[in-house]
Amino acid sequence: MKYLKVGIIMGSQSDWSIMKESAIILEELRIPHEKKIISAHRTPDRLWKYGEAAIESGIAVIIAGAGGAAHLPGMMASKTQIPVIGVPIPTKALSGLDSLYSILQMPKGYPVATMAIGSPGASNAALLATSILALNDSEVAKRLMEWREALSRSIEETPKE
Numbered sequence: 001m002k003y004l005k006v007g008i009i010m011g012s013q014s015d016w017s018i019m020k021e022s023a024i025i026l027e028e029l030r031i032p033h034e035k036k037i038i039s040a041h042r043t044p045d046r047l048w049k050y051g052e053a054a055i056e057s058g059i060a061v062i063i064a065g066a067g068g069a070a071h072l073p074g075m076m077a078s079k080t081q082i083p084v085i086g087v088p089i090p091t092k093a094l095s096g097l098d099s100l101y102s103i104l105q106m107p108k109g110y111p112v113a114t115m116a117i118g119s120p121g122a123s124n125a126a127l128l129a130t131s132i133l134a135l136n137d138s139e140v141a142k143r144l145m146e147w148r149e150a151l152s153r154s155i156e157e158t159p160k161e
């Protein structure tokens, strides 16, 4: 089975305003992807089924966003050996520190690549997923290099008054 796409999963509809930043980057880089709401607590059977079918579905990397008691990325990492990138969603109560610690503190054996809290983390998750795909796809590697070069070009050398 050739690994073809990135799976973007999130614990709630309310996470989409952040997780759409992952989708925007993947669209810019023309990386096939899908998006699903999967909650570790509210839809555990959905989580299990997604993890079980992920390799057969051609998913290469999973980006998982969750907030609060953010168990989704870690539980997905326990169910599949596909790389899981975790995005801590900002929360009202603790500003996303709860999400960050929850996703970050995995026990030895089940890694989650944890990004920054919020939108920058969601964007970087997509870029990291693309870097993983680029290892085996020179066209993807070229598109990623061009994307990075365009970003560099967009940065002014001198600050405006």
Ligand code: RP5
Pocket: 010, 011, 012, 013, 014, 015, 039, 065, 066, 067, 068, 069, 089
């Ligand atoms: C988590 O609980 C979700 O990932 C979300 O960030 C948070 C709040 O969910 P809602 O109450 O907005 O559905 O499972």
